Amino acid sequence: MGSLVGHVAPGFGFFIIGLWHLLNNIKNHAISPTSFTSLIWFPTSKIRYLELFLIMGGCTMSIAMELFIGPDRHQPLDPDGTIPSNHLHNFEHSNISMALFMYAAFSILLDKLTPPAQYGLTSMLGAIAFGQELLLFHFHSTDHMGIEGQYHWLLQIVIFTSLATTLLGIKYPKSFLNSFARSISIMFQGVWLMVMGFMLWTPEFIPKGCFLNLENGHQVARCHGDEALQRAKSLVNIEFSWYVMGVTIFSVSLYLIMIKLYQDKVEYQSITKLEEQEEEDEDDVEAKGKFDQPKSSFLPMGKSFAPLDMER
Template sequence: MGTFIGHALPGAFFIIVSIWWIIQFVYTKIVLDNGRQRPRSRLMYCLHRVPIEGSLIVFGGVVGFIGEMMYPAPKWTLIDSEGHWKHQVEWQHVTMYTYFALYGGIMVMGRSCVPSVAGKYEKAFGALAFAVEGFLFHFHTHGRSDLDVQLHTMLVVAIFICFLSTSAEVWRPKDTLVELIRILFTLVQGTWFWHVGIVLYIPPGGEPWDPEDHLNVMFTTVMFTWHILVDMLVLFFFYGITKLALKMCGFSSVRYSQMSNGPEEHEVKLLGNNTEAGNHLLGGSESD
């Protein structure tokens, strides 16, 4: 990851995933009524069962793993001939990619082969992936310049918030605010990865930033807050566009039927029938 491409690749991954999450969020809220509706169309029902999100995360993790270890040359050696650690930075990065690929794999299993077993552990593995990422980046900048440390510290802040929000979803899976916080700071991660790559490797104007200038360090913190604001506007934009598109298409031109609520619904109906029967008997006794 010691190149611009090394920062742009994970940045693009987090940006794509966060945009997918906000589109999925709007679709679930508007079309599926928070999961209380289900598609009647067989095509849409099949698409609901396709593990698109998990497959996307697995693909990103595998591509990042291979790219990190193969570009620009293979780096599969862990210890050199003299017994010293080799390519330690790259091995840190592939560890991060491995945990996210594992998270995606759990999501795929939760949507397909073992939904009753793997489905309830999706958020736990997502929190674990963010925790490992934050842990690795926290110790990633030892011995580096003040500017480099500050850039990666802001990244760790975004990762930590992603970890907290994803952990909260384990116990509050239907909390809208927690879900939106996770989506927002995943997008912040993505755009900040690009920011770090640009500042360190292709600075605007072609002049490198002074890594020890305190003003550069201070302004880095200001720009991180700007990223949060701009990314909020980006999510609002995609929210509005998705909502408008769904309404223009008549909710994707698919008829939806209300999902059965299971035993609770049956109990309510049974209670209603018993009440009607009781009223009938009372009415009959009064007429006699």
């Protein structure tokens, strides 16, 4: 993960999953606001487990890159079988991917077996994955005092939001606002990871007074003195607040647009069905009136024969 591609690639994955959740939650709430129930993952019509398959595939690629492709000797251990110091962050990153892989794999299994606690267990697995991510970023082996550490501190706020909303979803599965906030936090994780990748490993974006330095085989952003470091951290904080506002504006605008579109569609369908029902009722009434009309009584007007006068 300690590179531009190592942050942009997983960040894009988080962004796509978060956006997918956001779209589906808004759509479901617009169609049936009174009976809305949040889902921890969303099936697709053609490939039911497409979202989970993508998570598992992305995690597998991440683990392979961290442990086998990225290291110089294509394996993360020293000849004596121990973990070298410069590969500690590789194991930390791979553990995050393993936790997400575990969540996706068990989500498929739970969906196939459909036990009574399926929703709660799936949500718990998602919370464990976010908890693992928060733990490893909090105790990250990377220096927390530099610019990269400031990016990581702010990332932990977003991860904690994903963790908290996932846990709250177990207790309040019908809360749209909770699922809305969870979707935004997952999407924002992706946005911030991609921002980290570009801002920390693109020389043109390094703050004034700072530079990229090669340490233990990795490029690390360093600054000349405390003044330059404090300025760089302040810029990161300002940047974070800008992205918070940007993602919030995007999410709320998307909500308003989709609510308008789907509510109009639902109302149109309801009116059309009502008109069709009224037409069917009218046809039924006409048919009933036609066939239930009492038949006319035709009294035979034949000759009337008086009784014969036998006495005549």
